[in-house]
Each structure stands twice: as C-alpha cells, then as structure tokens.
Amino acid sequence: MLFKSVYYRELYNIRIVRMTKIKNICCIGAGYVGGPTMAVIAHKCPDIKVTIVDLNAERIAAWNDEDVNNIPIYEPGLSDIVASARGRNLFFSTDVEKAIDEADMIFISVNTPTKTYGVGKGMAADLKYIELCARQIASVAKNDKIVVEKSTLPVRTAEAIKSILDNTGNGAKFQILSNPEFLAEGTAVEDLLRPDRVLIGGDTDEDGKEAINALVEVYANWIPGEKILTTNVWSSELSKLTANAFLAQRVSSINAMSELCEKTGADVNEVAKAIGMDSRIGSKFLKSSVGFGGSCFQKDILNLVYIAKSYGLDEVADYWEQVIIMNDHQKQRFASKVVKTLYNTVSGKKITFLGWAFKKDTNDTRESAAIYVADSLLNEQANITVYDPKVSETVIYRDLDYLESRKPEENRTGLEVANDAYEACRDAHAIAVLTEWDEFKTYDWQKIYDNMKKPAFVFDGRNILDGEKLEKIGFIFQGIGK
Numbered sequence: 001m002l003f004k005s006v007y008y009r010e011l012y013n014i015r016i017v018r019m020t021k022i023k024n025i026c027c028i029g030a031g032y033v034g035g036p037t038m039a040v041i042a043h044k045c046p047d048i049k050v051t052i053v054d055l056n057a058e059r060i061a062a063w064n065d066e067d068v069n070n071i072p073i074y075e076p077g078l079s080d081i082v083a084s085a086r087g088r089n090l091f092f093s094t095d096v097e098k099a100i101d102e103a104d105m106i107f108i109s110v111n112t113p114t115k116t117y118g119v120g121k122g123m124a125a126d127l128k129y130i131e132l133c134a135r136q137i138a139s140v141a142k143n144d145k146i147v148v149e150k151s152t153l154p155v156r157t158a159e160a161i162k163s164i165l166d167n168t169g170n171g172a173k174f175q176i177l178s179n180p181e182f183l184a185e186g187t188a189v190e191d192l193l194r195p196d197r198v199l200i201g202g203d204t205d206e207d208g209k210e211a212i213n214a215l216v217e218v219y220a221n222w223i224p225g226e227k228i229l230t231t232n233v234w235s236s237e238l239s240k241l242t243a244n245a246f247l248a249q250r251v252s253s254i255n256a257m258s259e260l261c262e263k264t265g266a267d268v269n270e271v272a273k274a275i276g277m278d279s280r281i282g283s284k285f286l287k288s289s290v291g292f293g294g295s296c297f298q299k300d301i302l303n304l305v306y307i308a309k310s311y312g313l314d315e316v317a318d319y320w321e322q323v324i325i326m327n328d329h330q331k332q333r334f335a336s337k338v339v340k341t342l343y344n345t346v347s348g349k350k351i352t353f354l355g356w357a358f359k360k361d362t363n364d365t366r367e368s369a370a371i372y373v374a375d376s377l378l379n380e381q382a383n384i385t386v387y388d389p390k391v392s393e394t395v396i397y398r399d400l401d402y403l404e405s406r407k408p409e410e411n412r413t414g415l416e417v418a419n420d421a422y423e424a425c426r427d428a429h430a431i432a433v434l435t436e437w438d439e440f441k442t443y444d445w446q447k448i449y450d451n452m453k454k455p456a457f458v459f460d461g462r463n464i465l466d467g468e469k470l471e472k473i474g475f476i477f478q479g480i481g482k
C-alpha cells in the first residue's frame with residue numbers, strides 16, 4: 001500500500017513538475033556574493049559550466065590572476081575552491097552578452113546601494129544596476145531563461161524585472177526566482193558549503209515550479225533536501241530583509257545594554273552569556289561591539305524602513321529605524337569615550353587603530369565602524385595610524401574621502417597607514433581595537449606598552465583582549481560594556 005501511494009505520488013510529481021536540467025549558468029556581478037557563491041556551485045557541480053561576468057575589467061583580471069592568492073576577495077578557503085574549478089567549469093569574463101546568450105540560468109548579483117539622490121534618498125535601494133541587467137538580458141536572450149535574483153532587493157522587485165524582460169525581449173520566455181544569499185563574509189565558504197538553509201522563491205504556477213525545481217536540483221548536488229526551502233517570490237524577498245534586520249537588531253540590543261552596563265557596573269559579556277543560555281534567545285549574535293558594519297545590515301534595514309513608510313506603516317518603520325539609530329550612537333559613543341578618557345583632548349595625539357575591516361577574516365570595509373570612529377577623531381584633530389592585516393592604504397583613504405568631511409589631503413595628513421602593528425603602536429597615546437582579528441590577541445603587549453607614550457591607553461571596541469593582563473602590564477584598559 002505504502003509502495004503504491006509513493007508510486008502514484010511520484011507519477012503525479014513527474015506529471016506536474018517538468019524537469020529542466022541546468023547545464024550553463026551565468027552570474028552577473030563578481031563581488032563578495034557572486035564570486036564565492038558561483039565558485040562553490042562550480043566546485044560542487046562539475047557538470048555545470050559557470051561563467052561569472054562583471055563590468056569591472058580589473059576585478060575580472062584579478063579573479064583570473066595566475067596566482068590564485070591574488071583573487072580580489074579575501075575569504076578563508078576561497079582560493080582553494082577557485083583553484084579546484086577555474087578553467088575547468090568556472091570562468092571569469094567581461095563578455096557579459098556572450099555569457100547571457102549561452103546560459104540557461106542567469107544569477108543577478110550586482111550591488112544595490114542605498115539611493116543617494118531623488119525620492120527615497122538615503123533609504124531606498126537603488127535598483128539601477130538591476131534594471132540595466134534585466135534590459136541587457138532581454139536584448140541578448142534568444143531562448144528561454146531562468147533569471148535568479150541573488151542581490152538583496154525590496155519586495156516585489158521580481159515583478160519589475162519580469163515586466164522589463166517581457167516587454168523589451170525578443171519573445172523568449174523568462175522565469176524569475178528569488179534566491180537570497182545568507183552567507184556572512186569571513187565565513188562565506190563554510191556558509192556556502194553547509195548552509196542552515198537555502199531559500200528559493202518562485203511563481204506558484206507550473207512554469208514557476210519547473211524553474212524552482214531546476215534550481216533545487218543544482219543545490220541538491222551538495223545540500224540535503226530538507227534544507228532547501230521553497231516559497232513564493234515575495235516571501236523569499238522579504239525573508240532576506242527580515243533575517244538581516246533581526247540579526248542587526250540583536251547587535252543593537254546588546255549594544256544598548258552595553259551602555260547601561262557601563263553605568264551600572266554590570267558586565268555585558270556576563271549578561272550576554274546569561275541570556276544566551278536561554279534556548280529561546282540563543283547565544284549567537286550577542287557580542288557587544290563598537291557597532292555593526294558591512295554592506296548589508298544598514299542598507300537592508302533602511303530599505304525595510306522605506307518600504308514600511310511607503311505603505312504608511314509609520315510605527316513599523318520607526319521600530320526598525322531605531323536599530324540604525326542605536327548603531328550610530330554606539331560608534332559615536334566609542335569615539336567620545338576615547339576623547340573623554342584622554343583628558344578631553346586628542347588634538348595632536350597619536351591614536352593607533354588595530355583593524356579597519358568591518359569584521360575579521362575579510363578585506364571588506366563597507367560601512368565599517370572604524371571609518372566613522374576615525375572621522376570623529378579626525379574632527380578632534382587626532383593623528384591616527386591604522387594597521388589592518390588585509391586592508392590596503394588605497395581602500396582606507398577611499399573610505400574616508402567618500403564621507404567628504406574634509407579635503408582628501410587633510411585625510412592623508414591626519415591619518416597614516418602602517419604595514420606593521422608594532423610600528424603602528426610606537427609612540428601612540430592610545431590604541432583602539434576596531435576589528436576582532438585573531439592576531440591582535442597574540443601580540444607581545446609588553447613590548448607594545450614599552451614603546452608607547454604613558455599613560456598608555458587601550459580601548460577594546462571588540463572585547464577580544466585580556467583586560468586584566470593588560471592592566472597588570474600597566475595599560476589603562478577600557479572594553480565595551482564593562
């Protein structure tokens with residue numbers, strides 16, 4: 001009987017879900033999301049040809065660099081994955097049209113920055129790159145394609161993409177899927193190899209199901225079926241924004257408590273541990289810090305706030321906006337604490353930043369708290385020296401210049417970049433830890449202390465150092481939330 005019902009169900013499934021086998025994937029956007037995601041797909045699916053294209057020729061050249069250690073994105077384990085597949089079934093190219101033409105499935109993984117002009121300025125996602133991609137796909141495609149949204153997008157963007165494709169194309173049929181990326185930078189390869197879940201949203205009609213199934217089959221090469229979740233398109237798009245909003249909210253929540261801890265004598269690490277052991281709360285994402293950064297949290301919450309406002313849901317919008325307000329406050333509070341502790345002036349004093357990246361194990365600096373703390377301290381005329389194991393001088397100055405707080409020359413006079421942490425700390429009045437790189441924990445802190453101006457201060461914006469040990473050496477030490 002059981003056998004029979006399974007048999008009928010399978011027959012039924014075969015009848016309603018036609019199978020499209022994907023042979024050729026193109027991904028537009030060779031960034032922090034597109035690059036690692038496609039490299040892992042190629043690595044795990046040797047029968048699928050994966051071509052990643054990007055308008056930025058320099059970036060593509062770096063992905064193709066003979067020495068695989070020179071790929072443009074630093075992620076633990078990524079160069080090995082790229083080495084395993086590059087030239088076999090993984091290709092990087094600037095020939096966008098050829099790759100679109102050849103592909104059965106096209107991932108759009110271009111950036112969607114916060115709008116800097118017009119309606120929704122400072123809040124809404126700027127979808128101009130997405131639209132350009134859709135128009136290009138429509139003009140090139142000669143046969144039916146499945147288009148996958150990988151970029152994080154406002155709800156109902158798939159509808160707009162579909163409308164552009166259907167109205168500007170040459171008669172080819174398109175299915176749009178939403179397949180948001182949940183990888184975190186610094187652990188991207190691990191997150192892609194063993195994700196908590198994969199989410200695929202698509203149309204609920206027969207063609208939609210067929211497209212969803214085609215993508216499920218790709219992931220099924222290495223991900224267990226029960227971890228592949230399928231939903232309608234809008235749920236999928238909104239789930240991505242919601243996941244990032246919830247994660248960021250946890251960081252802002254614990255950071256809010258850190259300020260209260262500092263006033264009351266409680267220790268935020270102890271509070272985090274105590275609440276995290278409640279299985280309903282859970283222990284992850286409760287590390288108090290100088291503030292969250294990264295390309296996603298702020299952008300996605302602003303996007304959510306904008307969507308809520310556009311539906312007249314002011315209470316919903318205000319609720320989520322508070323997560324950003326708290327985060328800005330935390331960065332500002334850190335900078336003010338440095339000034340206040342250094343006897344209310346940092347003018348002409350050397351302050352060394354350990355770390356510039358928005359978190360450890362990445363060379364990405366987008367929205368990093370370090371940028372805003374540096375900007376505040378430069379306003380106070382501090383002399384900053386930065387050491388980060390993976391971030392280049394060019395990127396650091398680009399980040400600061402982007403704020404347009406002062407002339408580029410002034411940023412170069414006020415801030416210098418060092419290649420060696422011990423040299424960076426020499427003659428400093430204070431050290432501020434802005435990124436939680438593991439190597440900072442293993443430094444010879446006695447040696448650092450000996451070469452600093454006294455009293456020597458350490459402000460640990462990530463709570464990674466052993467404060468008691470540092471105080472024994474002679475440092476005046478301040479963590480977050482203690």
Ligand code: UDX
Nearest residue numbers: 029030031032033054055056109110111112129151152
């Ligand atoms: C981006 C978005 O920020 C994120 O919201 C989304 O989830 C995935 O895409 P990321 O990969 O980190 O994330 O962005 P980025 O590293 O800037 O890469 C985007 C790439 O797209 C760039 O290399 C850019 O040159 C390329 N691009 C952009 C194109 O090839 N064509 C375009 O029209 C626009």
Ligand code: UDX
Nearest residue numbers: 181182183184185285286287289292293294296358359
């Ligand atoms: C995030 C999401 O985690 C990921 O699922 C999504 O796809 C993209 O956005 P990412 O921004 O790469 O990933 O890194 P994440 O680990 O989430 O960290 C974001 C910021 O929060 C970092 O600045 C990090 O230092 C900070 N953070 C994180 C804390 O301050 N405390 C914590 O407990 C956790």
